Amino acid sequence: MSSLRPPRSPKSWDQRFLYAARMFASWSKDPSTKVGAVAVRDRRILVEGYNGLPKGITDSDIRLKNRDTRLSMTVHAEMNCVAYAARNGVCLAGATMYVWPLMTCSQCASVLIQADIASIVVPDFVEPFRWQESFDKAREMCVEAGIAVHRIPMEGSIDGVEEEPVVK
Numbered sequence: 001m002s003s004l005r006p007p008r009s010p011k012s013w014d015q016r017f018l019y020a021a022r023m024f025a026s027w028s029k030d031p032s033t034k035v036g037a038v039a040v041r042d043r044r045i046l047v048e049g050y051n052g053l054p055k056g057i058t059d060s061d062i063r064l065k066n067r068d069t070r071l072s073m074t075v076h077a078e079m080n081c082v083a084y085a086a087r088n089g090v091c092l093a094g095a096t097m098y099v100w101p102l103m104t105c106s107q108c109a110s111v112l113i114q115a116d117i118a119s120i121v122v123p124d125f126v127e128p129f130r131w132q133e134s135f136d137k138a139r140e141m142c143v144e145a146g147i148a149v150h151r152i153p154m155e156g157s158i159d160g161v162e163e164e165p166v167v168k
């Protein structure tokens with residue numbers, strides 16, 4: 001993963017919050033994909049999250065390095081936001097979810113729809129092919145549910161995501 005550079009001059013609030021999500025992504029111990037998310041309302045962060053194993057579940061090397069084990073146990077950044085909000089009585093209805101560096105997957109999209117998130121903002125990086133189907137499904141659901149998805153131009157390129165061979 002490339003080092004975290006501070007934004008030279010964030011041009012917009014969308015970019016600022018994407019950089020915030022990027023910072024939380026860097027906290028992930030996932031060896032393959034580091035994703036961060038912040039839910040925002042009125043230019044304030046309500047909750048933040050990154051992908052990882054659930055609270056109290058040991059993130060041992062054995063679990064993190066085995067792809068199947070890791071994928072089956074990992075809480076995605078967006079779901080971590082929703083779970084933390086539920087635990088702390090934070091209403092996410094009408095909020096915007098900023099996710100770095102990937103589009104929300106279809107599973108997270110279904111949860112964000114249920115949480116009444118108003119919009120999703122992601123950087124406009126080229127999306128890894130192996131998740132394209134899930135991202136497309138997520139976009140399809142968001143259109144149907146009336147959730148706006150914005151792709152924001154960012155400097156640089158996708159980081160924190162290792163290209164893995166597609167496993168069928």
Ligand SMILES: [Zn+2]
Pocket residue numbers: 076077078104105106107108109
């Ligand atoms: Zn997800």
